[in-house]
Amino acid sequence: MAEVQTIHDVACGFCGLGCDDLTVEVEGRQVRAKAPVCPEAARLLRRLDTADPMPRVAGEVIDQADAAKAAHQILAAARAPVIGGLGVDMAGAGAAVDLAIRFGGVLDHYASDGLFRNYAAAQRTGWLSTTLAEVRNRCDVLLVVGDDPAATWGRLFERLFPEKPLFAGSNRRVIFLGGAPGEKTRAQLAGASVVHHATTDAVAALEALGSFTAGRRPPGSCFGGIEADTLAGLAEELRNAHYAVVTWNAADLDDGDLVAERATALVDTLNVTTRAGVFPLGGRDNIIGVNQLLLWRLGYPLRTAVQGQASSHDGTLFATQAALADADVLVWISAFRPEPPPAFGGKIIALAHPETVFDKEPDVLIPVGTPGVDHAGTAFRMDSIVSLPLGALRVATLPSVAEAVRCIAEG
Amino acid sequence: MRLRLKGGRVLDPANGENGVASGTVRDIEIEDGRIVAATDLRADAEYDLGGDVVMAGGIDLHSHIAGGKMNLARLLMQEDRRAFPEMPGNFCGCGGGRAVPTAHATGCRYAELGYTTVFEPAMVGANARAAHLEMADIPNLDTGAYLVLGNDDYFQRLLAAGAGQEQVNAYVGWMIEATQAFAIKIVNPGGINAFKFNARKMDLDEANPHYAVTPRKVLTTLIRAVTELGLPHPIHLHGCNLGVPGNDETTLATMLATEGRRLHLTHLQFHSYGTEGDKRFSSSAARIAEMVNANPNISVDVGQVMFGQTITASADYMSQYRNRGLASPKKSIGMDIELDAACGVVPFEYKDKSFVNALQWAIGLELFLLVEDPWRIFLTTDHPNGGPFTTYPHLIRLLMDRDFRNAQLATLNKAAQAHTLLAQIKREYSLEEVAILTRAAPARILGLTDKGHLGPGAVADIAVHTEDADREAMFSTTRMVFKNGRLIVKDGVVVELAQGTTHVARPEFDRSVDKDMQRWFDESVGLKSKHFRIADGELRGGAGPTILKCEGVAS
Numbered sequence: 001m002a003e004v005q006t007i008h009d010v011a012c013g014f015c016g017l018g019c020d021d022l023t024v025e026v027e028g029r030q031v032r033a034k035a036p037v038c039p040e041a042a043r044l045l046r047r048l049d050t051a052d053p054m055p056r057v058a059g060e061v062i063d064q065a066d067a068a069k070a071a072h073q074i075l076a077a078a079r080a081p082v083i084g085g086l087g088v089d090m091a092g093a094g095a096a097v098d099l100a101i102r103f104g105g106v107l108d109h110y111a112s113d114g115l116f117r118n119y120a121a122a123q124r125t126g127w128l129s130t131t132l133a134e135v136r137n138r139c140d141v142l143l144v145v146g147d148d149p150a151a152t153w154g155r156l157f158e159r160l161f162p163e164k165p166l167f168a169g170s171n172r173r174v175i176f177l178g179g180a181p182g183e184k185t186r187a188q189l190a191g192a193s194v195v196h197h198a199t200t201d202a203v204a205a206l207e208a209l210g211s212f213t214a215g216r217r218p219p220g221s222c223f224g225g226i227e228a229d230t231l232a233g234l235a236e237e238l239r240n241a242h243y244a245v246v247t248w249n250a251a252d253l254d255d256g257d258l259v260a261e262r263a264t265a266l267v268d269t270l271n272v273t274t275r276a277g278v279f280p281l282g283g284r285d286n287i288i289g290v291n292q293l294l295l296w297r298l299g300y301p302l303r304t305a306v307q308g309q310a311s312s313h314d315g316t317l318f319a320t321q322a323a324l325a326d327a328d329v330l331v332w333i334s335a336f337r338p339e340p341p342p343a344f345g346g347k348i349i350a351l352a353h354p355e356t357v358f359d360k361e362p363d364v365l366i367p368v369g370t371p372g373v374d375h376a377g378t379a380f381r382m383d384s385i386v387s388l389p390l391g392a393l394r395v396a397t398l399p400s401v402a403e404a405v406r407c408i409a410e411g
Numbered sequence: 412m413r414l415r416l417k418g419g420r421v422l423d424p425a426n427g428e429n430g431v432a433s434g435t436v437r438d439i440e441i442e443d444g445r446i447v448a449a450t451d452l453r454a455d456a457e458y459d460l461g462g463d464v465v466m467a468g469g470i471d472l473h474s475h476i477a478g479g480k481m482n483l484a485r486l487l488m489q490e491d492r493r494a495f496p497e498m499p500g501n502f503c504g505c506g507g508g509r510a511v512p513t514a515h516a517t518g519c520r521y522a523e524l525g526y527t528t529v530f531e532p533a534m535v536g537a538n539a540r541a542a543h544l545e546m547a548d549i550p551n552l553d554t555g556a557y558l559v560l561g562n563d564d565y566f567q568r569l570l571a572a573g574a575g576q577e578q579v580n581a582y583v584g585w586m587i588e589a590t591q592a593f594a595i596k597i598v599n600p601g602g603i604n605a606f607k608f609n610a611r612k613m614d615l616d617e618a619n620p621h622y623a624v625t626p627r628k629v630l631t632t633l634i635r636a637v638t639e640l641g642l643p644h645p646i647h648l649h650g651c652n653l654g655v656p657g658n659d660e661t662t663l664a665t666m667l668a669t670e671g672r673r674l675h676l677t678h679l680q681f682h683s684y685g686t687e688g689d690k691r692f693s694s695s696a697a698r699i700a701e702m703v704n705a706n707p708n709i710s711v712d713v714g715q716v717m718f719g720q721t722i723t724a725s726a727d728y729m730s731q732y733r734n735r736g737l738a739s740p741k742k743s744i745g746m747d748i749e750l751d752a753a754c755g756v757v758p759f760e761y762k763d764k765s766f767v768n769a770l771q772w773a774i775g776l777e778l779f780l781l782v783e784d785p786w787r788i789f790l791t792t793d794h795p796n797g798g799p800f801t802t803y804p805h806l807i808r809l810l811m812d813r814d815f816r817n818a819q820l821a822t823l824n825k826a827a828q829a830h831t832l833l834a835q836i837k838r839e840y841s842l843e844e845v846a847i848l849t850r851a852a853p854a855r856i857l858g859l860t861d862k863g864h865l866g867p868g869a870v871a872d873i874a875v876h877t878e879d880a881d882r883e884a885m886f887s888t889t890r891m892v893f894k895n896g897r898l899i900v901k902d903g904v905v906v907e908l909a910q911g912t913t914h915v916a917r918p919e920f921d922r923s924v925d926k927d928m929q930r931w932f933d934e935s936v937g938l939k940s941k942h943f944r945i946a947d948g949e950l951r952g953g954a955g956p957t958i959l960k961c962e963g964v965a966s
Contacts, residue, residue: 128744129745137750200709242608299511299516311497
């Protein structure tokens with residue numbers, strides 16, 4: 001029997017919140033997380049003592065070098081590859097960009113819809129934003145737009161509302177504009193006063209709130225199902241805040257781009273007289289880190305094509321789904337979780353989490369280890385400022401994405 | 412591996428050698444990446460320099476090349492990237508951009524100009540790991556970063572609680588080690604913090620609305636800290652009231668506040684504005700330069716404004732927020748960061764027909780020409796804030812060629828011409844002075860004893876320029892550049908990518924501070940201090956840093 005080893009202060013790279021105080025038990029090949037941990041992290045950290053799957057080419061088990069060779073041949077003959085998924089640590093991201101430079105290809109992350117909805121504001125007009133530790137200590141009025149984000153970020157409110165914030169005082173307010181806060185959220189917000197205003201149209205409500213905040217009374221008595229007077233009251237509260245913060249999850253909102261724009265405008269207005277910031281939620285599977293690396297390596301964010309000695313960026317054309325329409329090869333990389341590739345008629349090379357279930361057998365499958373479980377790595381938090389060192393919890397038996405890509409490049 | 416560079420005119424002010432003035436040529440010998448005394452041994456390769464000018468590789472002590480704010484700038488100014496696509500030739504993933512070039516383009520363009528070492532002057536602790544990852548992807552350059560300190564709530568709390576200097580020193584030492592920094596930068600001392608409490612301006616003796624700490628206290632405490640920790644580089648200061656007409660008084664008061672201790676004032680041009688004239692905006696360069704000349708403890712870099720489109724990126728969110736109305740194109744980003752600092756990113760176009768911009772240009776040149784000691788002034792545009800570093804050759808010609816300078820001046824906004832004494836200044840920089848400004852002096856003030864000169868023991872970072880009376884043409888290209896003794900640029904073209912190193916400083920400090928840092932990170936930041944800390948192995952793809960050990964002085 002292997003000894004049970006307890007590891008404290010484990011950093012987690014899955015959801016983008018960047019919790020780094022997890023306790024994990026490791027017993028031989030087995031891994032299980034203990035409190036404090038959210039359900040998502042517990043699920044994604046869990047490992048059983050099962051044998052790793054082997055690399056396969058066209059369904060036939062093969063050794064890793066031959067699988068890499070087969071992938072190399074497919075890429076060498078490819079006309080228009082897409083390098084998608086990109087659930088990778090920083091070393092894996094660098095390797096993926098190297099791969100695109102070597103063979104050409106469109107680079108996108110599978111969870112980039114929310115990011116690009118936010119860019120409707122961040123890139124077009126710019127915005128005034130803030131980071132986790134600032135919200136945690138300064139924010140006295142938090143406006144949450146959309147559904148309760150706790151379903152995706154299980155410990156969000158626990159992190160944002162500590163027992164003793166430095167400056168926010170004891171009378172912190174949280175306003176939910178959209179879905180009702182769940183039980184867990186209410187528990188995490190026990191020290192704050194919470195109000196909920198259901199809305200049928202968050203964009204309309206937010207826009208009206210922006211008008212009231214700017215001292216204008218928009219025509220109408222009701223906006224997105226919320227009474228004008230209620231919104232006027234909320235505007236007053238925001239104006240009187242020392243440090244108001246607006247947060248939303250653009251990936252979860254069909255009109256996420258409009259929410260980002262209206263939230264940005266609201267925060268701009270507030271900053272004329274007081275302080276405020278936007279705090280957009282996101283960051284799953286190191287998307288922020290991969291995007292950062294693309295910006296410094298290629299000068300463009302995700303959804304960038306490297307082709308013919310140059311790269312170009314188009315947030316619509318080079319989104320995974322659109323790019324696949326013109327592609328002949330998909331390199332699907334997902335190391336953090338068993339995210340399956342989208343339906344695709346061309347050849348698929350998968351560098352995949354060992355538990356991935358495929359609808360269609362990939363042409364080449366190379367199972368890869370998970371950063372923060374099987375090998376060390378770096379992943380960014382959602383605010384794009386802080387990044388965390390992820391440690392290895394057990395001895396790696398699978399290659400990292402960076403190692404697997406290097407093998408493919410060498411062919 | 413032994414190389415011999417034959418028959419160059421050696422310009423090496425640090426060692427008192429001026430082959431350009433004397434007309435003598437000599438060989439330089441390199442063994443395993445370092446310069447050695449001449450021998451008769453057979454060389455593995457020889458390069459005939461034919462009398463060309465040989466200098467140590469250029470050192471830029473203040474250029475924003477990495478970190479989150481540069482990526483925000485790239486994100487915001489995609490126009491810059493699209494307008495400057497990949498250079499033709501062998502594709503190495505070089506990317507492009509001019510105001511905010513990619514990591515590869517930064518390394519390649521700098522190398523083409525003969526630069527081999529560049530320091531990022533505003534690394535925010537919370538973002539340090541990212542900045543180091545980015546620097547590792549810059550080819551051809553050695554790098555290092557100055558840690559932004561003084562606006563962080565931990566430090567402000569220490570001062571407000573009346574902590575002793577010893578306690579402050581321990582904190583500063585801990586932060587330098589944890590973030591793998593080389594020096595301490597103060598940006599708008601206390602102002603960034605005050606802005607988080609909704610203060611909109613902050614003078615040298617104004618109290619922080621929450622902590623009641625003044626910028627003067629921040630400055631003098633941190634000056635003492637770096638002195639007592641023995642850091643080679645003095646406090647690198649971006650002062651109060653950047654860009655505000657009338658900030659000349661603050662700047663003069665700041666120099667006096669040092670009480671004779673060393674201080675480096677960065678992008679001084681942006682801090683040399685008076686309020687004279689009907690536009691209430693005037694040059695105070697003469698007054699400021701006089702004060703610099705009279706105080707040998709002061710060093711400065713200029714932050715010259717160069718006309719054209721650029722983007723400004725600074726930790727000084729207070730000032731950047733104030734200036735966001737001037738954004739061109741009309742968009743900007745601001746961010747409060749982690750109880751630590753902040754950033755503001757504002758695109759800007761400096762126009763030669765604008766009174767203010769033309770006068771800013773003239774003020775920068777006045778400073779260059781009126782500060783007498785070339786060992787205490789450094790050639791910078793505060794890239795990209797005053798203009799991209801690729802404009803350096805033009806700037807060098809402005810300094811070296813009075814007729815050219817005056818011809819440029821004559822094309823500018825007429826009112827601005829009337830408000831500057833530039834046309835009357837006769838000084839022209841010599842090649843030797845340019846070599847001091849761009850090599851010897853930065854190496855000295857950074858404490859890099861094996862850089863910035865060509866004596867035995869120096870790192871073989873070498874730039875070879877063919878002399879040309881048109882100094883802009885001369886410095887726009889290099890005949891050869893060697894990095895650690897490897898030829899990386901030939902006839903102006905990058906022929907090989909070298910992996911640089913990252914310089915860090917390691918002071919001794921009282922490690923008992925670690926316990927309080929753990930508590931601070933646990934309770935307030937909401938992150939483990941051990942995860943904030945960056946391990947040596949995280950730098951340069953596992954190669955680790957080049958460590959400069961500091962010898963503390965008695966307090």
